[in-house]
Amino acid sequence: MVKAIKVVALGSLLAASALYGASTAACAGCHGQQFEKKALGKSKIVKDMSKEDIVKALKGYKDGTYGGDMKGMMTGQVKALSDADMEAIAASIKGGGDTKAAPAAEAAEAPKEEAKKVVDINAKVADPKRLDAEDLGNKKEVEENVLGLRKTSLFDEKVTPADAGTKDERPAPGTAPKFERAYVNAPPMIPHSVEGLLPITRKSNQCLGCHMPDKAKAVGATPLPKSHFTNYRPNTKLSDKGEIIKEGKTITNTSDVKTVAHSLKTLSNARFNCSQCHAPQANIKTAVGNTFKSDGLTDELKSKSNLVDVINNGVK
Numbered sequence: 001m002v003k004a005i006k007v008v009a010l011g012s013l014l015a016a017s018a019l020y021g022a023s024t025a026a027c028a029g030c031h032g033q034q035f036e037k038k039a040l041g042k043s044k045i046v047k048d049m050s051k052e053d054i055v056k057a058l059k060g061y062k063d064g065t066y067g068g069d070m071k072g073m074m075t076g077q078v079k080a081l082s083d084a085d086m087e088a089i090a091a092s093i094k095g096g097g098d099t100k101a102a103p104a105a106e107a108a109e110a111p112k113e114e115a116k117k118v119v120d121i122n123a124k125v126a127d128p129k130r131l132d133a134e135d136l137g138n139k140k141e142v143e144e145n146v147l148g149l150r151k152t153s154l155f156d157e158k159v160t161p162a163d164a165g166t167k168d169e170r171p172a173p174g175t176a177p178k179f180e181r182a183y184v185n186a187p188p189m190i191p192h193s194v195e196g197l198l199p200i201t202r203k204s205n206q207c208l209g210c211h212m213p214d215k216a217k218a219v220g221a222t223p224l225p226k227s228h229f230t231n232y233r234p235n236t237k238l239s240d241k242g243e244i245i246k247e248g249k250t251i252t253n254t255s256d257v258k259t260v261a262h263s264l265k266t267l268s269n270a271r272f273n274c275s276q277c278h279a280p281q282a283n284i285k286t287a288v289g290n291t292f293k294s295d296g297l298t299d300e301l302k303s304k305s306n307l308v309d310v311i312n313n314g315v316k
Contacts, residue, residue: 034047035047035093039209044057046093047093050094051090051091051093051094052090054086054089054090054093054094055086055087055090058078058081058086058089058090059083059086061078062078062081118177118178118179118180118302118303119177119178119179119180119191120180121179121180121182121189121281122180122182122290122292125286125289125290126289126290126291127289130289131289131291134288134289149287149288151287170190170191170192170193170194170280170281171191171192171193172192172193173192173193173210173221174192174210174219174220174221175192176191176192177191178191178222178303179191179281180302180303181297181301181302181303181305182292182294183292183294183297184294184295184296184297184301185301185305185306185307185310186294187277187278187279188222188278188305189278189279189280189281190278190279190280190281191281193280194275194280198275199275200272200273200274200275205272205273205274207274208267211223211224212224212267224267224271225305225307225308226308227271227305227307227308227311228267228268228271229263229264229265229266229267229268230261230262230263230264230268230308230311231260231261231262231264231268231270232259232260232261232262232311233260233270234246234247234259234260235247235248235260235262247260259311261311261312
């Protein structure tokens with residue numbers, strides 16, 4: 001059995017069980033090597049559960065009858081598991097055999113190698129032949145069924161745009177290659193499935209279970225950058241006399257706001273709702289091509305951000 005392997009949460013394993021068999025190798029990132037941890041600080045300690053209880057929990061997640069804080073994530077992740085898969089996982093956890101452990105570990109290595117690559121999501125959308133064919137501005141005659149996004153006759157009100165055929169079949173967390181950024185310091189796209197992870201609420205942000213810097217390396221995730229642990233808002237309050245005080249100084253003009261950078265030990269509240277900026281990708285055929293090109297998008301910046309340095313240029 002391959003022991004040196006970066007691991008991801010149990011939910012990631014379950015979502016990819018069709019590929020990786022019933023191995024528990026990918027559970028340790030959140031549950032611990034001996035299943036001694038609370039996954040994301042919320043789950044039960046699995047090593048203390050009986051085999052029967054583990055099976056019951058997995059089946060309950062699948063039919064929606066089981067689970068507290070982890071229910072939102074796990075219900076969607078276990079839907080592809082058969083009863084036999086669940087029995088094998090429980091048996092492996094409780095020492096009843098390392099079912100399919102070696103093939104699972106070997107299979108898990110391949111996506112990790114693939115994950116080092118950066119995928120250009122605009123490759124097909126910005127294809128020169130497609131853009132030339134869609135360049136209506138240089139054509140002498142244009143038929144009405146190619147105008148607009150629906151690509152149908154403008155005179156037929158009964159016709160509706162064709163279904164884009166959206167397929168949200170992203171790999172499980174920890175197994176997906178990253179997407180190339182569309183422009184300098186663009187918020188990176190989410191390359192993996194977000195089923196069961198959204199919505200993010202005030203009391204629940206499951207992204208932090210893998211992407212906080214102190215956890216990211218262990219599970220092979222991208223750590224949150226320094227900009228997410230910085231508060232760029234000036235400390236502002238009203239004095240007893242009704243005066244506006246910013247950064248300890250009384251000001252008379254409310255527009256006189258100086259940019260500041262307060263380093264934080266915890267995630268900035270302004271960055272808590274990850275899905276405000278980071279969006280998951282869907283495999284669809286776009287209605288039109290994309291001619292956008294970003295200035296300054298070097299190979300390094302296609303997969304890296306220097307946002308904190310850019311912002312700090314204006315900080316006094």
